[in-house]
Amino acid sequence: MLSSLLTRGAGAHARAHAEPARTRGRSLLAASVLLALLLPGHALAQTAKEKELEARVAELERMVQQLVSQQQQVQTQVAEVKTAQAAAPAVAAAPAAKNPIQSSTISPSANPGTRFSYGGFIKLDASVTSTDAGDIADGSVGRLFYVPKAIPVGGKANREGGADTDMGANFSRFWFAADTDLDSGDKLKGYLEFDLFGGGSTAFTGNEIATNTYALTVRHAYVTWNKWLAGQTWSNFQDANALPDTVDFLGPTEGTVFVRQAQLRYTSGPWSFSVENPETVYTPFRGNMAQVAGDDGAVPDVTARYTAKGDWGHFSVGALARQLKYQNGRANDSSSGYGISVSGKWNLGASDDLRYMVTAGSGIGRYVGLALNNDAVLDANGGLENIDLISGFVGWRHVFSPKLRGNLFYSRAQYDNDTALTGLGITKSAQSAHVNLIYTPIPKLDIGAEYIWGQREIETGEKGELNRLQTHVKYSF
Secondary structure: OHHHHHHHHHHHHHHHHHOOHHHHHHHHHHHHHHHHHHHHHOOOOOHHHHHHHHHHHHHHHHHHHHHHHHHHHHHHHHHHHHHHHHHOOOOOOOOOOOOOOOOOOOOOOOOOOOEEEEEEEEEEEEEEEEEOOOOOOOOOHHHOOOOHHHOOOOOOOOOOOEEEEEEEOOOOEEEEEEEEEOOOOOEEEEEEEEEEEEOOOOOOEOOOOOOOEOEEEEEEEEEEEOOEEEEEEEOOOOOHHHOOOOOOOOOOHHHOEOOEEEEEEEEEOOEEEEEEOOOOEEEOOOOOOOOEEOOOOOOOEEEEEEEEEEOOEEEEEEEEEEEEEEEEOOEEEEEEEEEEEEEEEEEOOOOEEEEEEEEEEEOOHHHEOOOOOOOEEEOOOOOEEEOEEEEEEEEEEEEEEOOEEEEEEEEEEEEEOOHHHHOOOOEEEEEEEEEEEEEEEEOOEEEEEEEEEEEEEEOOOOEEEEEEEEEEEEEEO
């Protein structure tokens, strides 16, 4: 039996030489194990037992061959995949999706994906005002910020000037915005802005006796759709980006175009065009400083503006054409008003810039200087005669450090009145000079102080002066 086993072992060894190297190694190992088991303790095994062991060895060889074959197939597939990846062109990885600002819309009725935002500032204003021809009326806007037509003029021999201190937080403001980018590519935006400058109707609203409560005032309310704007905002005839950095609410008031009103505007690149709410403001015949809002008329005010921008700053030209309208009983008259305004900001370097505006026109009084003078005057027969004007300002801004900046600017307006119609008590000119420092100890918190000298002159030649120290603490959010 031993010789038979040896013969079978030799036969197995011979077969191993005909197999692949990996299979041959497995077969030799199996044969060696079998011999090691049989020789010492199984020399007298029965023939049936031998057959059983041979069958097990054969099964072991079959399993080893199957495993080797599967391993070779896997290696071949891996090699084919690597070859295909090396030959394929590189594909850029898809950008990571941006995390939405909001996981769900705030307003269920809004368009899907609408982004809501909120901001504004809280501001404490405090000022000390001195005038040389009488006091500015308590509670009037001229006590809260620089309004040149509020400067008292005339009668200095019989009127004493005074100094008044005023404090208030009613120029604080806030705004809401909703922006939507539709799948169609259209862009929608809604914007609302309010301040607390509105008065009230009760004895304890809008006074300084006990509550100092004030009502909300609408500043802006508009919607934009791509290049179109509809609603109330700055007139397209105004370049708000040219205004100086001021502590006062407005600053160079008499030299500035400053109007917010309802309008429909179209903007394309540097060009913008609008039709805006008409309103005629006139002086009655020999009414001096009297101001009357006349009939709105049928024709809206029309504006056009061109603005060029660059690293150097911006330059803008605006034009205005309008109809002035007066109607009172049988008296009915109209005339045409027009104006042009050139403005901009010129960067002189990283720390300095110049800001300016020059406006000239006829019948555009309500657009300039918070209606410092009127659009027109009535003659004795109820006809409208335009009042011409020229106005402007220039200002220099310097940044001393990241926390400190300052501004110096001068402003002036001049009017051409027909005194035979207006009388001699109407404003002939106004001018002012301003210097301020604004300190920002931490981001979004401004502490500022501004000295204002203002002067108004009427057609008699009499003048009134104002000296004011305006301060504020302003936190923007």
